[in-house]
Amino acid sequence: MLHIKCPYCGMRSQNEFSYGGDASVKRPELNKEISDEEWDNFVYNRKSLRGKHLELWQHLSGCRQWIKVERDTATHEIFNTYKADEEIS
Amino acid sequence: MTQKFRLENVGLINRNKKLSFKFNGKIYFGYEGDTLASALIANGVHLVGRSFKYHRPRGFFGAGVDEPYAIVQLYRNNETEPNIKATEQELFEGLEAKSVNCWPSVNFDIGAINNFLKIFLPAGFYYKTFMWPKSFWYRVYEPFIRKAAGLGVASTKHDKERYEHKYEYCDLLIAGSGPSGLASAYAAAKNGARVILAEDKPRFGGSLLTSDVNIGNQSGEDWANSIISELKEMPNVVVKNRSQVFGYYDHNMLVMSEKVSDHLPKTKKYHPKQRLWHIRAKEVLISSGSIERPLVFGNNDTPGVMLSSAAKEYLKVYGVLVGKNPLVFTNNDSGYETAIEFKKNGINPIILDSRVNPQSEIIDEAISLGIKIKFSYVVVAAHGYKKVSSADIAKISDNKKELGTVENMKCDCICVSGFWTPTIHLASQSGNKTKFNEEIDAFVPGTSKQNETTLGSANGIFTLEETLKDSFTAGQDLSKKITNNDNKISFPNVVEKKSSQHDKFWCVPLPKGKSYKRFLDFQNDVAVSDIEIALKEGYRSIEHVKRYTTLGMATDQGKTSNLNGLQLVSDIENKVVPAVGHTTFRPPYTPISIGAIVGREVGKHSKPTRKSPMHSWHEKNNAVFVDAGVWLRPRYYKQGNETLFEASKREAKNVRTNVGVCDVTTLGKIDIKGPDAAELLNRVYTNAWLKLPVGKARYGVMLREDGIIMDDGTTTRISENHYHMTTTTAQAANVLSHLEYYLQLVWPELNVNVVSTTEQWAGAAIAGPKSRKLLEKLFPNNDVSNDGLPFMGYMESDLFGVKARIFRISFSGELAYEVNVESDNGQFMWEKIIELGQEFQVQPYGTEALSTLRIEMGHVAGSELDGRTISYDTSLEGLISKKKDFIGKRSLNREAFTSSDRQKIVGVVPLDKKTSIPxxxxxxxxxxxxxxxxxxxxISASCWSVEHDNPFSLAILKDGKNMIGEKLFVMSPLKNKVIPVEIVSSHYVDPKGERVRS
Known part of the structure; x- marks a missing residue:
């Protein structure tokens, strides 16, 4: 079971969190004309990386904040965690 | 029965406490501190089971967790448990055990015929033979295999024992209490680190209990005891025996099974049988030791052939002789230690050493004690059926290829030692890439992936002095990193005998003209010849060879067989062992009971139960409950001998004619506040929300980004910047997360807060033509007329001194209201409704009537919003705003979603107006x-329409729009039903929606 550092609450067990997918996906702006391809890329197409992956988790049974977690999908190493609005260097 | 093989004055057992036990129906005696295995051997019992495939007699091979043979069915306190290792099960008064895998009895086993037909049972036999003809599998093969095979029977009774889970954090977790575990624990504890020291056996000390060494002028055993007593006194140390660390998971989380009560005749009151520890450790020290490797020769599975270290343990710990005429067959010095212990206790062993001319202190000691040693000698084959009676031995050439003249030698046991295999399971599970150590012919941990350090013989270090030095240092350094303390411990003086190099030889060639089975995997009956066949048939990957031959599978997971199997594959393939590689080590290291894994989450504890504030009223009024997510909701209120069908019909009918009241507390409720709340709703729902006035409710549908409906419900504007959203019971949690996702990540500029208030409000739906009259009684000071409180209106009021919210919304399709009060007042509200409703014939109604009412109205619920339907499919496309954007809108122009014959909700009525549709x-x-x-x-939902008094169903039908009036068939192969039906509108009752507005 992973041990995730919530930027608000500290180290917590994975079972307090729920996974939210790729954090690099950006929702297209409302009312903006976009192609089918752009929309499909937003809704469906994901890279399924092996290695470093920036992803969303929600601290569901905790502070309920959505956070960003930089995790290696192969080794499960967690390099860093960020608040939703934090700049990622 | 006397314990003929018990020595006097040797061992760590308590001779003052004699225990009686039963094995295969016969009564024996042992002592407190015995295992079932040691007690049986003390009584001269060596035949304990039958092998898996050939049903050959099985005895004892080891003395602990590595035991591949002695698996029994245990009977304890009117319960039975399979897959218990006799070598691990501690003896208690009244213990009962039976052999497994033998039928009708261990002494006469019909399956043993397989042994004589073994030519038909080579590797892959099951795959090849039982494939054909296909129809034979269920009728003939499987029942036969099931009867003949298996390692015990699971109890069919409910397990009344209690199992617990425990969550723990520590600085250092140390797995194994041998010399390396004790030394590292001691050093770390002295530095103030929080330490957990785990030992799978009842006694601490590991190899120190059986080896002839001296630490700090104490015997190994005394040193171990003094360290343990000191550790037990320290507040920062947890010392646990009977506790197996069996799994190493991500982020340094390890799981340990503690057998709290298995060694007792009965679990004490308030104690668990077992406890599962989830331990998050900063550092893990793996001091799991090593397991002796077998040597491979003909009939090496005969009872009485066992590991020399096991024979030594039986002797030194339990005071039990595994035989009185032992043969020790070894390729290293360890066999000598066993022989010396025999000799010291008046037994005359003979040592066969495959090496040519080894020299060491231990060998010198054996010679000086007068032990007979034959160098360059090997055991060719064991003889005897149910116990070894003699051995064929022969001289072996220096190149280990040629055997000399075979001679027969009488003996009653053969103690084998093929050197040692480090127990690297935990290190490997942590992700450590293991490496092959040529010097010891075994894999050892390589570079650590997590914070794990392997010490002592588990790391391939076989001298005590080096082990202790490494372990003190590791304990000290790792704890210093955590606690910043640096207490130096003086290193004790160590006396041990030096060993000489082991022989790489491990498999005795077959003598000419003989075809003895030479076993590699003792639990699964995998012999040298099986591996040879697998390779001949083209299997190359060790993982494939494993699965084809079953080498290293089953409950012992190849603890004694893996390396010999790899050696053989590499010899045949002419590769080196590391090129063959080893199969993956997976948790658990040793079998764990299902009870321990489940813990307390059984029965009603398997999930939380949520009850509404009116629950006790429902109970008192004969409610029959149903699980609705985690909630318990009244399904119907039983009157007299009513069936579910009768009761729900009565309740629904009463709503249509008088007035009913339904507990709707379980609906999800979300409080939404902030200046941008309307904007959020406008983006979340498909319809327009910016112009909803204060004091009005609106129905809304929300989509996922892929266009599929996520949920529906009403949201009410309480005040300028304050909304009350309702969701379905099932989706309440998901909708809240969904809103939080958009507010926190996508549109953080929106100034809105959301919070769940599901549990804060108790809700009652009051529905039926007489509901307004009832409302007038409940709220005499309010104007609840059609003008005062119109359809989709909202008002705040006072229910006899209790703050209340009244919503004029309807799920039943009748004139209806929903009243909310704070949860604590729920029961009060409910009782008032029932009391004042008497004159209007009010009746409570449950979820079954609720379903009936909504189905015949054509209102959609979870069975239509099933994660596959869009607004069009459920006839909610009228709520899609063309003027604004919202979540999921861009997906709605996908080709499949706009096709002209798209599925749509319809009503279905059987032509005979009688047959219910499944x-x-x-x-x-x-x-x-x-x-x-x-x-x-x-068919998505079915009911008995109380309005029309015939069955009615909703369906999602292709081109539903154009199918009204068509005659189709409903088919249910499960219920074996074919029903001719007519397709009608989904709005079966009050299609114009006049009642809700009346």
Whole structure:
């Protein structure tokens, strides 16, 4: 079971969190004309990386904040965690 | 019965406490501190089971967790448990055990015929033979295999024992209490680190209990005891025996099974039988030791052939002789230690050493004690059926290829030692890439992936002095990193005998003209010849060889067999062992009971139960409850001998004619506040929200980004910047997360807060033509007329001194209201409604009547919003705003979503107006069409329409829009039903929606 550092609450067990997918996906702006391809890329197409992956988790049974977690999908190493609005260097 | 093989004055057992036990129906005696295995051997019992495939007699091979043979069915306190290792099960008064895998009895086993037919049972036999003819599998093969095979029977009774889970954090977790575990624990504890020291056996000390060494002028055993007593006194140390660390998971989380009560005749009151520890450790020290390797020769599975270290443990710990005429067959010095212990206790062993001319202190000691040693000698084959009676031995050439003249030698046991295999399971599970150590012919941990350090013989270090030095240092350094303390411990003086190099030889060639089975895997009956066949048939990857031959599978997971199997594959393939590689080590290291894994989450504890504030009223009034997510909701209120069908019909009918009241507390409720709340709703729902006035409710549908409906419900504007959203019971948690996702990540500029208030409000739906009259009684000071509180209106009021919210919304399709009060006042509200409703014939109604009412109205619920339907399919497309954007809108112009014959919700009525339609049935055009019959749609919900007094269903049907009036068939192969039906509108009652507005 992973041990995730919530930027608000500290180290917590994975079972307090729920996974939210790729954090690099950006929702297209409302009312903006976009192609089918752009929309499909937003809704469906994901890279399924092996290695470093920036992803969303929600601290569901905790502070309920959505956070960003930089995790290696192969080794499960967690390099860093960020608040939703934090700049990622 | 006397314990003929018990020594006097040797061992760590308590001779003052004699225990009686039963094995295969016969009564024996042992002592407190015995294992079932040691007690049986003390009584001269060596035949304990039959092997898995050939049903050959099975005895004891080890003395602990590595035991591949002695698996028994245990009977304890009127319960039975399979898959218990006799070598691990501690003896208690009244213990009962039986052999497994033998039928009808261990002494006469019909399956043993397989042994004589073994030519038919080579590797892959099951795959090859039982494949054909296909129809034979269920009728003939499987029942036979099931009867003949198996390692015990699971109890069919409910397990009344209690199992607990415990969550723990520590600085250092140390797995194993041998010399390396004790030394590292001691050093770390002295530095103030929080330490957990785990030992799988009842006694601490590991190899120190059986080896002839001296630490700090104490015997190994005394040193171990003094360290343990000191550790037990320290507040920062947890010392646990009977505790197996069996799994190493991500982020340094390890799981340990503690057998709290298995060694007792009965679990004490308030104690668990077992406890599962989830331990998050900063550092893990693996001091799991090593397991002796077998040597491979003919009939090496005969009872009485066992590991020399096991024989030594039986002798030194339990005071038990595994034989009185032992043969020790070894390729290293360890066999000598066993022989010396025999000799010291008046037994005359003979040592066969495969090495040519080894020299060491231990060998010198054996010679000086007068032990007979034959160098360059090997055991060719063991003889004897149920116990070893003699051995064929022969001289072996220096190149280990040629055997000299075979001679027969009488003996009653053969103690084998093929050197040692480090127990690297935990390190490997942590992700450590293991490496092959040529010097010891075994894998050892390589570079650590997590914070794990392997010490002592688990790391391939076989001298005590080096082990202790490494372990003190590791304990000290790792704890210093955590606690910043640096207490130096003086290193004790160590006396041990030096060993000489082991022989790489491990498999005795077959003598000419002989075809003895030479076993590699003792639990699964995998012999040298099986591996040879697998390789001949083209299997190359060790993982494939494993699965084809079953080498290293089953409950012992190849603890004694893996390396010899790899050696053989590499010899045949002419590769080096590391090129062959080893199979993956997976948790658990040793079998764990299902009870321990489940813990307390059984029965009603398997999930939380949520009850509404009116629950006790429902109970008192004969409610029959149903699980609705985690909630318990009244399904119907039983009167007299009513059935579910009768009761729900009565309740629904009463709503249509008088007034009913339904507990709707379980609906999800979300409080939404902030200046941008309307904007959020406008983006979340498909319809427009910016112009909803204060004091009005609106129905809304929300989509996922892929266009599929996520949930529906009403939201009410309480005040300028304050909304009250309701969701379905099932989706409440998901909708809240969904809103939080958009507010926190996508549109953080929106100034809105959301919070769940599901549990804060108790809700009652009051529905029926007389509901307004009832409301007037409940709220005499309010104007609840059609003008005062119109459809979709909202008002705040006072219910006899209790703050209340009144919503004029309807799920039943009748004139209806929903009243909310704070949860603590829920029961009060409910009782008032029932009391004042008497004159209007009010009746409570449950979820079954609720369903009936909404189905015949054509209102959608979870069975239509099933994660596959869009607004069009459920006839909610009228709520899609063309003027604004919202979540999921861009997906709605996808080709499949706009096709002209898209599925749509319809009503379904059986032509005979009598036959109920099973939910989930398929709609087809022609009931007699050949299979596969084309499915046009499915029945999503069914009820008995109280309005029309006939069955009515909702269905999602292809081109539903144009199918009204068509005659189709409903088919339910599960219920074996074919029903001719007519397709009608989904709005079966009050299609114009006049009642809700009346």
């Amino acid at each position: 939910e989930g049935s398929h709609l087809v055009k022609d009931a007699k069409a050949p299979l596969p019959n084309k499915k046009l749609g499915h």
